[in-house]
Amino acid sequence: MYWRPVTPMDKDLKDIFLNALEEHQQKLLRICSVYARDDDDTQDLFQEVLINVWRAMPSFKGNASIGTWMYRITLNVCLRIRSKEIKKQRKMLRLDSIRVISLQNESRDNGMDAKLMKLRSCIKTLNDADKAVITLYLEELPYKQISVITGLRENTVAVKIKRIKTKLLNCINEMS
Amino acid sequence: MEDELIKIWQSSPKVEQVKFEKSRLILDLQSSLLSLSRLAKYGILVEQIAVIIIVPVFLYSIYWVPHLLSKIGSLWIVAWSIWYMSLLRRIKRDKPQEQDQTYLDYLNQWKSYLGQNKKLTGSALYWYILPPITGCILFALGFYLGNAMGFQRFAVHIGIFLILAIIIHFYFKWIIRTVYNPRLSKIDKLIQVMGED
Numbered sequence: 001m002y003w004r005p006v007t008p009m010d011k012d013l014k015d016i017f018l019n020a021l022e023e024h025q026q027k028l029l030r031i032c033s034v035y036a037r038d039d040d041d042t043q044d045l046f047q048e049v050l051i052n053v054w055r056a057m058p059s060f061k062g063n064a065s066i067g068t069w070m071y072r073i074t075l076n077v078c079l080r081i082r083s084k085e086i087k088k089q090r091k092m093l094r095l096d097s098i099r100v101i102s103l104q105n106e107s108r109d110n111g112m113d114a115k116l117m118k119l120r121s122c123i124k125t126l127n128d129a130d131k132a133v134i135t136l137y138l139e140e141l142p143y144k145q146i147s148v149i150t151g152l153r154e155n156t157v158a159v160k161i162k163r164i165k166t167k168l169l170n171c172i173n174e175m176s
Numbered sequence: 177m178e179d180e181l182i183k184i185w186q187s188s189p190k191v192e193q194v195k196f197e198k199s200r201l202i203l204d205l206q207s208s209l210l211s212l213s214r215l216a217k218y219g220i221l222v223e224q225i226a227v228i229i230i231v232p233v234f235l236y237s238i239y240w241v242p243h244l245l246s247k248i249g250s251l252w253i254v255a256w257s258i259w260y261m262s263l264l265r266r267i268k269r270d271k272p273q274e275q276d277q278t279y280l281d282y283l284n285q286w287k288s289y290l291g292q293n294k295k296l297t298g299s300a301l302y303w304y305i306l307p308p309i310t311g312c313i314l315f316a317l318g319f320y321l322g323n324a325m326g327f328q329r330f331a332v333h334i335g336i337f338l339i340l341a342i343i344i345h346f347y348f349k350w351i352i353r354t355v356y357n358p359r360l361s362k363i364d365k366l367i368q369v370m371g372e373d
Contacts, residue, residue: 030188051279055206081278115184138185168181 013057020066021050028074031135034123035078049077064148071141071149075132115172122171126164133157134164205362209286212359213271220264227257227264237315246318253311260304267293280367287363294356300348305341312337 029046036042053073060069123131129150136146143161147154234250234257241247270292272285296303313334320330 026188030185033188048278051202055202055279058207113187116187119181119184135185138182140182165181 016060016066017054017057020070021053024067024070027139028070030139031071031074032078034120034131034135035128045078045081048081049074052077068145068148071136071145075149079128079132118172118175119168121175122168125171126167130160130164133160134168137161137164202366205359205366208359208362212355215355216267216271220268223264224261227261230254231257241315241318242324243318243322245321246315249311249314249316249318252314253308256307256311263303267296283363283367287360287367290356290360290363294352294360297348297352297356301345304348305344309337309341 028049029042032045032049033042036045053070056073060066064072123134126134132150133146133152136149141149143154143157146152146157150157152160231254234253237250238247238254241250270289272282272289316325316330316333316337319325320327325333
């Protein structure tokens with residue numbers, strides 16, 4: 001028999017993982033979206049993030065909040081795996097155990113969609129470090145948490161965010 | 177407008193639901209590879225220390241032992257030890273790293289690494305057992321022919337070398353069966369399960 005029986009540890013890990021995922025998956029997915037080329041690419045990157053988070057679960061010590069820890073892994077994965085690398089592999093990793101499924105078909109505000117597209121496009125023009133900082137800011141993470149995740153000092157984070165916001169607003173205005 | 181940025185950003189469609197079923201396999205393999213890495217790390221360290229001790233001892237014995245065959249045996253063991261040290265370094269260096277690659281690449285790297293090491297272990301008789309045993313037999317033979325050792329003692333030495341060689345040979349067979357084969361099969365299974373669209 002290949003599959004070993006479920007142990008209590010597995011079950012605990014799985015529960016922690018699923019609860020944290022339920023809380024943070026939208027945010028993680030949005031972060032992935034700025035490092036990916038398109039929606040397919042985003043989903044591939046998101047899969048990769050989930051696999052890495054799951055693999056790292058046994059080493060989660062609880063020193064930081066699980067959210068902070070997941071953001072850190074997400075950024076690491078997004079930064080180290082270039083979308084072009086993913087595209088190069090025609091057969092991308094597919095987990096039948098971790099699957100992203102479309103749920104929502106509700107009508108959406110076209111104006112908001114257009115703005116979102118512009119914002120994403122503008123974020124994609126930033127360098128990797130700025131992308132990381134601004135996506136965490138847009139997820140409304142406090143400066144302190146952004147600082148813990150990125151390893152930057154809080155002051156640096158604040159200065160960077162101010163500068164990037166101006167840049168983004170200019171970029172969006174130019175596109176309009 | 178700044179709050180507007182946050183509002184726009186968070187208006188991304190909520191289209192995802194994550195299903196999670198049988199990913200125990202990932203953790204299982206992860207812990208299995210981790211234990212192998214630890215085992216390999218200490219194994220390599222022990223072998224390196226052994227080589228560091230063996231080389232100066234046999235270098236000195238080239239100068240010290242009187243019989244030519246013993247000198248050749250010592251030189252042979254030193255040469256083999258140096259080659260073996262370089263092999264250990266290569267094995268250590270080639271261990272898969274988790275940098276700039278997807279998990280699938282990582283699995284494939286491990287598969288290839290374990291496959292190579294399995295092949296190497298399978299042929300250990302020719303590079304790990306026979307060369308040093310030959311050196312040791314030459315070394316002992318020099319003592320016997322130089323009348324520094326009686327036949328009975330010489331035969332006991334040869335017997336010990338041969339028994340050691342047989343034990344090591346079967347130990348490597350056991351390593352292949354219990355260390356390499358299960359891990360390779362886990363990796364194959366995981367690649368197969370995860371690679372399906």
